[in-house]
Amino acid sequence: MNSSQELLDHLSRNSAPYEDPLLRVEWETLSLDDFWIPEQAISLYGTPEYEQLPEALKRRLSQYEFIYFISGALWLEGLFMERIARISMHSADRLDRLNYRLHELREEAGHSLMFIEFMRRSGLELPIRRFPKPRMATLVGRFAPFESAVFWIAVMIGEEVPDRMNRLIRRHREDISPAVHDVVTTHMIDEARHMAHARDTLEQHMETLPNWQKMLYRPLMRRVFRQFVHAFYYPTPDIYHLAGLPEGPDYRRIARNNPQRAAFIDDCVDPALQILRQQGLVLHWR
Numbered sequence: 001m002n003s004s005q006e007l008l009d010h011l012s013r014n015s016a017p018y019e020d021p022l023l024r025v026e027w028e029t030l031s032l033d034d035f036w037i038p039e040q041a042i043s044l045y046g047t048p049e050y051e052q053l054p055e056a057l058k059r060r061l062s063q064y065e066f067i068y069f070i071s072g073a074l075w076l077e078g079l080f081m082e083r084i085a086r087i088s089m090h091s092a093d094r095l096d097r098l099n100y101r102l103h104e105l106r107e108e109a110g111h112s113l114m115f116i117e118f119m120r121r122s123g124l125e126l127p128i129r130r131f132p133k134p135r136m137a138t139l140v141g142r143f144a145p146f147e148s149a150v151f152w153i154a155v156m157i158g159e160e161v162p163d164r165m166n167r168l169i170r171r172h173r174e175d176i177s178p179a180v181h182d183v184v185t186t187h188m189i190d191e192a193r194h195m196a197h198a199r200d201t202l203e204q205h206m207e208t209l210p211n212w213q214k215m216l217y218r219p220l221m222r223r224v225f226r227q228f229v230h231a232f233y234y235p236t237p238d239i240y241h242l243a244g245l246p247e248g249p250d251y252r253r254i255a256r257n258n259p260q261r262a263a264f265i266d267d268c269v270d271p272a273l274q275i276l277r278q279q280g281l282v283l284h285w286r
């Protein structure tokens with residue numbers, strides 16, 4: 001058995017027994033009186049417009065930005081589930097693979113159910129258009145061949161970048177709602193396995209990829225990465241509107257020009273960029 005097969009078996013074993021994420025969250029602790037993400041993770045944090053807001057609006061904005069973040073996660077997990085479901089049909093020859101994929105599918109479905117439950121219990125008016133799907137990332141995610149480096153680069157980015165945000169949220173446990181802490185913790189524990197698998201698969205694909213092909217991929221992957229990061233980290237204008245911020249300022253632009261936000265994003269994307277750099281692919285999000 002080679003190391004990749006061993007990893008698959010190991011990850012599958014750790015996925016069992018399955019515990020429903022809906023049961024891993026203490027829902028009663030979810031309160032609109034708490035911040036849902038720490039202030040440092042809010043897109044406007046550090047700007048004069050943010051500092052002027054009363055405490056209650058800062059809190060409401062943190063709640064809406066978390067809703068936005070899990071809306072993005074719903075889109076992403078929908079993509080993963082679609083691909084895993086499709087490939088499962090063709091995985092019957094390798095039961096270890098099929099086994100791992102079904103675990104991942106079940107876990108992603110569990111996360112998505114947890115996010116929907118969170119939205120339902122939030123009691124907040126939800127945006128009509130929850131998340132603007134980044135076009136290139138959606139195309140690559142849906143249609144790049146399952147057995148291609150491009151696909152696994154996209155998967156790795158899609159798992160690493162939001163995971164880092166989960167970690168940053170979690171580091172401020174005392175400042176946020178316990179229910180949010182449960183949600184991000186539950187998600188992180190499962191995602192650690194998905195990321196180990198994505199990294200391993202990506203390495204295998206990159207090893208056999210000639211340099212000229214990496215060069216060819218770079219412009220495409222740069223666009224995918226930029227669009228993805230912008231969609232995830234710069235909420236849409238209706239988030240600020242629904243949070244009840246004073247009308248007038250273009251908050252999205254203020255967030256885009258916010259150096260503290262840029263530094264926060266750097267922090268979030270760094271692990272993914274390092275993995276790609278080791279594989280000879282240099283990307284930027286700005």
Ligand SMILES: [Fe+2]
Pocket residue numbers: 077107108111187191
């Ligand atoms: Fe997930």
Ligand SMILES: [Fe+2]
Pocket residue numbers: 080108159190191194
């Ligand atoms: Fe995942």
